[in-house]
Amino acid sequence: MKTYELVVPCHFGLEAVLKREIYDLGYEISRVEDGRVSFQGDAEAVCRANIFLRTAERVLIEVGRFRATTFEELFQGIKALPWEDYIPVNGKFWVKKASSIKSKLFSPSDIQSIAKKAMVERMKQHYDVEWFAEDGAPYPVRIFLLKDEVMVTLDTSGDSLHKRGYRTLTSKAPLTETLAASLLLLTPWRPDRILVDPFCGSGTFPIEAAMIAAGIAPGMNREFTAEQWTNLIDRKLWYECVKEAEEMIHTDVKVDIQGYDIDGDVIKAARENAKRAGVDHLIHFQQRPVAELHHPKKYGFIVTNPPYGERLEDKADLPKLYGEIGAAFRGLDSWSMYLITSYDEAERYIGRKADKNRKIYNGMLRTYFYQFMGPKPPRRSVRDTAGGDE
Structure with missing residues (x-):
């Protein structure tokens, strides 16, 4: 070939x-x-x-x-x-x-x-x-x-591959699906660890995380320009690849993925998007401000895209907001936090210097991916893992 x-x-x-x-x-x-x-x-x-x-x-x-x-x-x-x-x-x-x-x-x-x-x-x-x-x-x-x-x-693609087909409803400053997936894959998060996005907006981080956990291929429910190129690609190859993708799905996976937002209408839209992606049963969405973020579990992950204050009138609210993020994070024992923002005083108001900081362009906007690392969970002994679910 x-x-x-x-x-x-x-x-x-x-x-x-x-x-x-x-x-x-x-x-x-x-x-x-x-x-x-x-x-x-x-x-x-x-x-x-x-x-x-x-x-x-x-x-x-x-x-x-x-x-x-x-x-x-x-x-x-x-x-x-x-x-x-x-x-x-x-x-x-x-x-x-x-x-x-x-x-x-x-x-x-x-x-x-x-x-x-x-x-x-x-x-x-x-x-x-x-x-x-x-x-x-x-x-x-x-x-x-x-x-x-x-x-x-x-x-060969046509529409950009970030258009998975599930997100018809978006919030004011949505993160593209491809960028959300990239940032998740940059973290050490795995499906057996809790993940919370306290500024979930249209649900992109939780939905992409759930799709990763369930093995759902991102492009299996959309069309591509090259599907029409029968002179170059036999149509049966597309069917075979979709079949391969279908065989890799395991939607019965046990996960703890949560998305919060202060706006109830946005949460409703996120639920609709998750339903279209086939992962609504894997995500708990809730209307909740970041100040009320707390969780009894250890070794969890916050992965989020908080407001940047791109409009001048919103800038004044950022010190308080990022202070609340920092306070919530300090209350989560042994958690890690990863957030993308263009706000250059994020670390100051969170109250901690990031362990890593990666410069990333979100469209034309220069942003930073701040990485606050928590401790690794202790290794489970063979006795803990053998037959644990029986």
Whole structure:
């Protein structure tokens, strides 16, 4: 089966999490760049990456790379690529997006226009036609320029992979599903440990945690552009990958995942989202302010996305709010806390310096992932674990 160089974008700063996911799927990493990871894979790998990767933004097939400092070099470079190997004569093809960083060619609209013309010229010669109906399957192209190196790709995903299909109702400042999954996978949380999000909003952290615990593949209930590419990917491969995903689900898993929010309407929306994701029975949602966060269990996790105070009128409330977060955390014996925020005085008002602090871009917003580590739970003896549930 033909193999491709598959390029998988992710949140900037979280490449290591995506690398681990790709390794766990059974593929070897060929390249790591800022905000993306590449690996070799066949048509089945395209399906599996789209369905199983929790932290990927989309899955791209690399058509080619070359240097270009002039529009003529860009035109000739695009024209030299074997488009006929990917796009049939009736395929609908266009440059969905062009981005340029530190390159002499920097106008996205000009890059898009010239690339399309070059593709048409190449395919006119190959198919011996003067005009394309473009009434077949869609083949969106994405082009990236970095320091005058051009990477040309086909987008197999369509809608970004953060659109799992469960979140139709969102709160004011939602965290994307892919970012929430990435941050959860950065922590040492495991499904046998309690997890609480005291600012759960539309429920993204608890829902992603429950999906991880239950083995629910993030992409199994949505569609992908490449499902229509029957010239490249046999449709039965998609069915086989979904079947593989279905066989990995264990929704009877025992977990303690909780989501709180001060807004009752938001909690209602979170419950609806969890129901659509098939994990509502695994999460306890409750209307509750962070000041009332307490729990008798030990060695739990807080993973949360508290308000940042992006609006000036909200900034004044942040010292009190982050003080309440700190007080609640101090009252939880042996717990760990992980929170993402752009508020630069978070540690001051929480009352403790984070053990680790990771800079992460949430869209265009620079945020910090503060990691306050609690002690590890004692190892269970063999006698404790053997037959404990009998």
